[in-house]
Amino acid sequence: MRIDIITVLPELLESPLGHSIIKRACNKGLAEINIINLRDFTTDKRRTVDDYQYGGDAGMVMMIEPIDKAISYLKSQRHYDEIIYTSPDGEILNQKTANTLSTKENIIILCGHYKGIDHRVREHLITKEISIGDYVLTGGELAAAVIVDSVVRLIPGAMNDNESALSDSFQDNLLAPPIYTRPADYKGWKVPEILLSGNEAMIDKWQMEQALERTKQLRPNLLEGGE
Numbered sequence: 001m002r003i004d005i006i007t008v009l010p011e012l013l014e015s016p017l018g019h020s021i022i023k024r025a026c027n028k029g030l031a032e033i034n035i036i037n038l039r040d041f042t043t044d045k046r047r048t049v050d051d052y053q054y055g056g057d058a059g060m061v062m063m064i065e066p067i068d069k070a071i072s073y074l075k076s077q078r079h080y081d082e083i084i085y086t087s088p089d090g091e092i093l094n095q096k097t098a099n100t101l102s103t104k105e106n107i108i109i110l111c112g113h114y115k116g117i118d119h120r121v122r123e124h125l126i127t128k129e130i131s132i133g134d135y136v137l138t139g140g141e142l143a144a145a146v147i148v149d150s151v152v153r154l155i156p157g158a159m160n161d162n163e164s165a166l167s168d169s170f171q172d173n174l175l176a177p178p179i180y181t182r183p184a185d186y187k188g189w190k191v192p193e194i195l196l197s198g199n200e201a202m203i204d205k206w207q208m209e210q211a212l213e214r215t216k217q218l219r220p221n222l223l224e225g226g227e
């Protein structure tokens with residue numbers, strides 16, 4: 001899978017995507033993540049990417065031309081399955097969206113900034129808008145990093161068996177059961193006996209019950225098929 005991220009702040013993305021499972025997936029050739037500086041598609045000396053808003057309201061707006069040039073350049077190289085804009089107005093990211101995106105071959109993520117982008121970009125160039133929650137970030141880079149992290153780890157081979165995505169929270173619309181490691185008794189706080197029993201069938205049953213119970217208590221909407 002290839003992910004091209006268009007941003008005015010490339011530095012903000014390099015570190016979050018340069019470690020752990022994501023780095024390994026890139027090193028294994030399962031994912032290729034390219035960070036593209038929008039300013040490389042400007043034509044003036046100051047490499048301007050924003051301008052004042054029509055209508056007189058405060059706040060700068062990202063201009064259509066450099067964005068169109070960047071996207072057109074990428075599209076001239078290959079087909080893209082999705083051109084995503086990170087925005088608080090978008091569809092809220094969930095595990096289902098991450099699963100779907102992980103099956104795509106090529107995607108572009110455009111990071112929003114300033115007051116936002118010229119609306120014509122959204123009307124004519126973007127195929128999907130994604131929000132990572134009902135709050136406003138300074139820019140779309142951290143949202144893009146969250147999207148990429150949630151997607152790339154799901155690409156087959158990105159994780160080893162121990163890290164398997166199948167036991168993640170949300171994967172069956174259930175939260176994950178509680179997990180423990182040594183010591184079995186810490187200050188009298190004990191690991192549930194069943195997990196020490198070695199009885200795999202009983203452990204599976206207990207974990208499923210716990211997952212259901214935690215979901216019922218903490219996120220009952222998931223059991224109703226909600227998100």
Ligand code: ADE
Pocket residue numbers: 086087088112130131132133134135136137138139140143
């Ligand atoms: N840009 C600013 N806030 C955002 C959010 N909540 N999700 C995605 N992109 C954003």
